[in-house]
Structure formats: C-alpha cells, structure tokens
Amino acid sequence: MPSVLPPLGAVLPELLLALSAIVLVLIGAFQGEKSANLVNGLAIAALVAAGVLVLLQPAITVVGFHGSMLVDPFSRFMKAVSLLGAAVSLIMSVDWLGRAQQARFEYAVLVVLSSLGICILISAGDLIALYLGLELMSLSLYVMASINRDSVRSTEAGLKYFVLGSLSSGMLLYGSSLLYGFTGTVNFAEIAKVATAPTNGLVFGIVFVFAGLCFKVSAVPFHMWTPDVYEGAPTPVTAFFATAPKVAAMAVFVRVAIEALPHVTHSWQQIVAFVSIASMVLGAFAAIGQRNIKRLLAYSSIGHMGFALVGLAAATPQGVRGVLVYMAIYVVMTLGSFTCVLAMRRGGRPVETVDDLAGLARTRPLMALVLAALMFSLAGIPPLAGFLAKYYVFLAAIQAGLYGLAVIGVVASVVGAYYYLRVVKIMYFDEPAEAFDGMPGELKAVLGVSGLFTIFYFVYPAPLIEAAGAAARALF
C-alpha cells in the first residue's frame, strides 16, 4: 500500500522551523516579555539546527508534494547561506533586545517564521509554493520592520514596505496567472516543457513575475523601498533584511529563470540585463550622495544585487555559480558591515552618519581595520573576497559574450569604489570624533569572523566554489 504521507524526510528543516515557531510563541505567551532572551536563544538554536539538517541532507534531488517542493544541491546551498544570515543577524540582535524598550519575544519568532518562508521559497517547485513561501517571508518582514512601534521612522518603514510589497505581490500573482494561462500548468518543470517559444502572453507573464521578484531582491526600478526601510527599521532588522530574504529571493529568481524558462532565455535575459545595469549604476551613483551609513549600505546592496544579476544574465552554469558565490560572500560582508553599524553607539544612543566614523582608526584601530577591509572588499579590490565574487560573475558574463554588461559593471564598480573608499578615508584621515561605546562580545565575534573570511578567503576559495558549482549544475 502506497504511503499516504508525503516524503517528509526531505523537509525536516522546514518542519523543525515550523514546530520551533509554534513552541517559541507558546513560551513567549506564557512567560511574557521577560522571556525575550530565552526565546531569542532558542530561536538561534533552532536556526542553527535547521542549518545543520540542511547540510546533512544527501546531495541528491528529491521532488516532494507532487512537485511543489524541490530539495536539491541548489536549494541546500541557498538555504544554508540564508539560515546563516538569519542566525547571525539574531545573534547580532542580542544586545539590542537586551535594552528594555525593545525587549519583545515576537522578534525572534518572526525571524524563525520568516526563515521558514525563506526555506519554502528556496525549495519551491511551482508557482503556488513560490507564492506561499514569499508571502510567509514577507508578512514576517513587514511586522519586523515596524517592530519598534513607538518609533515613527520604524512604523513608517514597515508601512511603506507593506504597501509596496503588496503591490509587488499583486504583480507577481498577475504574472503567475498569465504564466498559468499560457502554459496550463504551475509546475516549473511542466512550464519548461510547454514554454518552448516566446509568445506575447508568456513574456508579459515573465515581466510581471520578474517585477515581483526584483522587488524582493531590491533591483532597480523596484528598489525604491530599500533606502527608507533600511534606514527606518532597527539596525538588527536591517541586517536581517539585507541578508536572508535577499538570498532567498535571488534563489527563486534563478530557479524560475533557469528551471521554468530555459527555452525563452533570450527574452528574460533582456529583462535581467536591464535590471542588472540599472541596479549597478544607480547603486553606485546614489550611494555617493548618502550621509547616513544605513542608507549608504542600502544603495550598496542595490548595486550588489545588480552585480549578482550579471551572473544570472549569463544564463550558464558558470553564471549561476557566480551568483551563488556572490550571494554567499555578500552575506558575510554585509553582516560584518552591519555589525559595525550596530557598534556605532555613543552614550548608549545609536549614531548613523558616515561622519561619526571620523578618526575611528585612532579611537578603535582594530574595528577600523576590519571595517576598512570590508569596505575594500565591497568595492571589489583584490585580493579580498568581494573582488573574487565580482570576478566570477564578470568572467561568466564575458564567457557568455555579454561584453557590454561586463564593461558597464566594471565602470559602475569603479564609480562605486568612491563611496566605500571615502568611508576608509574618513576613518583614517579625519580628526577623531568622540569614541564609541564598548562593543559587546558577540558583535566582536561576528565582526572578527566576517573580517577574517573577507581578508583570507582568497587563500582557500575551493570549497565554496565547488559547492556553488555543484549547486549550479543541479539546475541545468
């Protein structure tokens, strides 16, 4: 007798996250606000455990839930990176949560729920699962953005994100319905079989679906929410926003493009190339005008998404490998950068402008050194990790014949280097401002690991490259 139960083994991490969320909510409900630290600790444990489960899964492709769930090397890679980002951003929020007015246990629960959505999104095998995961992730994010509900900026950020997110979800749904209408199926593999030639309806559907996905990766021109939300949301929330959801959205972007639409590559390539160029250029130019470090990092992340999309535009295994490596390195660099932003506190109050970093090299030389390394890496200066990330995507673009895209990318990264280097200049050459408060231990640890990875990644890049290569091959 065939089993009525779906193959649950493949979705163990998701199950774990779902159960954890329920248990944590109950603990919080019974113990009240004072349980925040406990819940936070357990949430971190759950995320780490889920990550371990993901890594322990065999390197094979499992299709479950009638094609709705795909567990393959690609999803394992992206889930691992996302869960890493989620867990670390929770670790970074320990100190922040410890302050009385922010002590809310819901935050950790929301992170776990959002991570569950992220995992479902990455594993999505059809449009329904995609939408399900996306909404689970996003709804949690909306609430997280306004978690500091006494702050006008935080609530405004949450509201803006919600309204625009709803609009993008509408576009995604409209696009999905067009795809379904013109192919007669929602399953990616089935769509790939039917969509062999670009028709107007199909391409319109692709445009709308991609618009929704671009919103989630904050690619131009669907990026407008990013600076406001990054700036308005509490910094640990921003750190989470900048990492795990981005990775998930990029993963599903790649999956839809490569798995569902392999025969209309030429059509969607144009969209991706346009969005990629627009993101790289706008990210570079707009960041120059920023004084607030969080807004600066917002534009920086817009630019980086543009660079990652260069790899997708190549539409080759090398290109996808480039995207995966890029996202992994991006997550590490971003977490390190936000650690520094979190450490920018004077007299117990956070400060956020770039000028507050003045003379950091003299007041906190080690922090300045690591932040300088991160900035150099974000700018893509050899031999730091950020350079190798860009190298792989540009290499793929060149091999795919997308010379224009590669050249524009390099030019944009030169322009962008200006604002990263300006941060270094302010830290090293300006007159020192008042010293920051002491840095909590967990932030030091995160910053240290991030800095070491960034600086020394080039020594032994093989494991990440090979894992990303294996993940990329699973899609083709």
Add this chain to the structure above:
Amino acid sequence: MYQAIVFLPLIGFLIAGLFGRVLGPRPSEIVTTAFLFIAALLAWITFFRVGIGGADTRVQLMHWIYVGDLKIDWALRIDTMTSIMLIVVTSVSSLVHLYSIGYMHEDPSRQRFFAYLSLFTFAMLMLVTADNLVQLFFGWEGVGLASYLLIGFWYEKPSANAAAMKAFVVNRVGDFGFMLGIFAVFVMTGAVNFDTVFAQAPGLAGKTIPFLGHHWDAPTVIAVLLFIGAMGKSAQFLLHTWLPDAMEGPTPVSALIHAATMVTAGVFMVARMSPIFELSRSALDLITIVGATTAMFAATVALVQNDIKKVIAYSTCSQLGYMFVAMGSGAYSIGMFHLLTHAFFKALLFLGAGSVIHAMHHEQDMRHMGGLYKKIPFTYGAMMIGTLAITGFPFLAGYYSKDAIIEAAYASHSHFSVYAYWMTVLAAALTSFYSWRLVFLTFHGQPHDHHHYDHAHESPLVMTIPLAVLSVGAVFGGIAFYNLFVGHDVESFFRHSIFMASDNHILHAMHEVPGWAAYLPTGMMVAGFAVAYWFYVVDRTVPVALAKSQDALYQFLLNKWYFDEIYNFLFVRPALWIGRTLWKKGDGMLIDGLGPNGISARVLDVTGQVVRLQTGYLYHYAFVMLVGVAALITWFMFAGV
C-alpha cells in the same frame, strides 16, 4: 690599492651621510678628510708606479650589464691618463676637505657638506677610472649630481637653488649630446669598452652614418656629439652660463668642482677618446674654434666683474678654453698638462679667495675690499703666487703649460690655427689684466669697508696649510712635469693612453715656432700687468673714466655679453610658457577637466539627480515601479519578444 682610492671616498660619504647626525660634525669631518688623504697618498704612489713606471693595469670589479650584444663590465682602467687625473682629483679634494673644516666651521650642517664632497670625489674617481663609456657616463652624471647638491648646499637661498637648477639643466643639453655620442659609438663599433672601441677606431675612417637623407662621416659625428657633452661639463662657449652662477655654492666647492676637477672632465674625456678625435679634422677644428672663442670671451667678461669669485669663475672658463685649444690642435698631452697645473693654481686662487671672503665675513664684492695685504699677509702671498702662476710668469706653472698651448696653436695644421693663436695670445693679456686687477682691488689701495676691514683676520691653520701646499704645486708644477707632458718623455710617459695619428707632429713642430711667437705671450703678460698697475694702483680714475666713455662696451661686458638675457628670451621663457600652457590648459583644463575632475563632477551631478528621485512619498515609489513594468512591456511590444 686602486679599489681603495676609488672606494674610500664612497665609504666616507656613506659614514658621513648616513650616520653624520649621530656622529656629529667633527667625527664626520675627520673621517672623510682622513680617507681622502689616504686616497691621495695612494694616488701619488699610483702615479709613480703607473705613470712613471709604466705598470698599466685593469682591475675588473664585476660584470655590470650583459644584455644581448651589449656587454659592460665595471672595471678600473689604470693608465697614465688615469693616474694624472687621480693625483689631481685626490690631492685637490683632500686639501679642500681639510680647508673646509676651517671654512665651514660655523655651518650647522657640516656633515652633509662633507658627505657631498666625498660623494663628488667618488663620482669623479669613477669617471677617471672608467673602462668604458657607460661607466664614464655614470661618473659624469654622478659628478653632475654632486655639483647640483653642492651648488644648492645653502638651499634656503633662492639664488643658490636657481643656480643649482641652472647647472643641472644646462648640463643636460651637453649630456644629451654625450649620450647620442655613446649610442653612435655603440652602433658603429658594437661595443662601449675602450679597448674594443679604440681597436676598431681606425676602421671607422670613411664610414658614414645615414641620417635625414644625408650620409654623415661617422668619426666626425661621434666626435662632435662627444664634444657637445664636453662643452656642457667644461662650460664652453654657449654652454658656459651655468659656471658663473655655480659660484653660489660654498667656496671650497668652487675650488674643487668648478675649477680643478669636474669642469676638466670634458678635457679629460676628449683626451681619453683621442683615437676617435684624431680621425676627424673637422671635429678638431670645431674644438679649436670653440676653445679659442671661450678663452677670449670669458677673459673679456672677467675684466669688469666685481664679485671676486665671478672673476675667478670666468678665468676658469677661459683657461678651459685654452685646454680645448690644445686638444683641437692635437696636442693632447699639453692640454692635460694645463689641466694639471691649472688644477693647482686655480684651486689655490679659489681657496685664497675663500680665505679673503672668510676674513671679510662673507663679503664678495671687491669694491668693498682693499688694503687687505696688511691684515692677511699669508693669504696675500698665496694669491700672489697663484696670480703669477696663472698669468704665466716665467718658471711658474702657468708659464710652461699655457705658453705651450699658445705655441701648439701656432704650430698646428688646423685651418684655424691663426685664429686660435691670436685669440689665446690676446686672452693671455686679458688674463694678466684681470688677475692683477683682482689682486690690486683686494689687497692694495685703501680699505673701502672699514667695519669689515677692522675685523679682518688671517684664516686658521687648516685653511692656510692647503694654501701652502697648493702654492708649492703652483710654483713647481710646471717645471717638474714639463718633460713628461711637453718635452722628450711624452711618448714613454703617455704610451697608449692617448693616441696621436702618424701625421700628427705637433709636439715637434711647436718647438720650431719663431721666436716672436714664443715670446709674445710673456710680453702680453707684462702688458696686462702694466695696464692693471696703472689703472688700479697709480690712478684709479682712469678705469672709471674709460668705463664712462665706452659705456656700451662696458655694459656689454658687465652683463656677460647678455647671454643670460638672450637664453632667457630664446629658451627659458618659451619653455616656461610651454610648460605653463601644458600645465594650466593641457593638463588642468583638458585632461583634468575632461578626465578626473570632469568625470567626478558629472558623477556628483548624476548623484544629485538620483538622490532627488528618492522623495519619501509612497506614491512616487509605486509610480516608479509601474513605470518600470510599463517600460519593460513596451520594450517587448516594440522590439519583439
């Protein structure tokens, strides 16, 4: 031993240059001076062993450059030419080191001064021991560098900096010719080391170098190019302008570099390259013309200068002209002879002038001096000896070497021998005049500046000893070496270190010049002395009246034939104009404007526009998203899917 001569000054330079601040001035002075005296002693031993004894040798130090066909060793070539230069350089340098201990005793950065002096000496020794043209060029540039550093030693004086730069830039012109000459030698012979080049030199006769459609005679091209290098270094006519300005440097520097050694490098180089110069009559004629012109021109300018060092500087320039006349006449040994004697009496004159300046608290204008012989009798005596030597008073150094040059000019087969003869004879009269004028203005008559005069004092022993030693050289330098350089022993003394073509009989011919031609220079010397005596001792109103009546000529000479003004108009101002145009318009407006600055300004413009898009209004954001989707849809509708 030969290595010690060359490298002791370098070690001294390193010690004084690197550790001078730690050691303090006195140890630096002692170390560098002691090393130089050891080197000088060894150099004299070398002179007797190699020059007199004939023990030529070659000391290989290392392989320097081996690239394809170009093989350059670093080796010391020790022959008679080298040994002459070794004694000149090390003797004068050691005496100048000693003298400087006294002369510079108030200067706070004496260590640096002594380091530079030793560096110069090392570079000069590299130059004279060179075994190939590239090594020679290394020393050539090294002395140029040291000269630049020492002229600008008092770098807080703008005039010193300007003079240092001028010396460097004018020398570049000559060096460019020299480099082209070296390249031409390499092209024609495939080698730069002297032995190979000289062995192949006879084969060059009749060969041509094609350039701009003409076929130029190879030996002439090479010789002229090399001579242009010599003109720069030895301050010959047209490239002489840097030498008077170089007097901005401390006086011991003027004595060492700008009188005795570096400026004679050009003469040495021509003598060293005699196997090539002998092949080209045209090149030798050019050398004769330039030398004779310089001798005359510089002497005329020296007549009216008032700065005591400027007079001696122009005198140096003029005497270098004499040496080149000897070279152009094919009498290389006589040129070298004058180089040797000149080194002694000119260093003596400079150091004597330095002693006067020292006594007068750095007053250099002769019009403010006078009557000093009572105050500084020893210096007066030394200056008298130097003046007698340079004017060619019988049996002193200049009498033998300078008169030999004038005779050689008369006897030479050059097309310009008559010109050379009369120019050098007239210049001899002028030399006598300006030299005696200097002595009379400085030491005789009434003191003009009583404040300085009253405080004038004789120099300390470290300064007077060098004067004494050089006086001995100035008195006996001529008579002692006459036979080796001019007389019967020339061939056995110089052997292969200079080359004279088989039809070059100048050394015999000059002994057969008519009596009047041989005695005329001495007569001229007496005439010059008489006029000077009349002008500056008997009746001082005469020169003033003369200057007034011949004002145009006086101004012409006082302004040094307006060379600085002409060069300023012809070269300096156009160069500055070109530089300023390229800087302000080319680089500033065009390259920076369209390049870095322009692009960054445009980037900021774009940034300003982009940032303004971010209004904070929700409906703007939504609008941008919808416009994005609409644009993509439109694109696909019109461009096709």
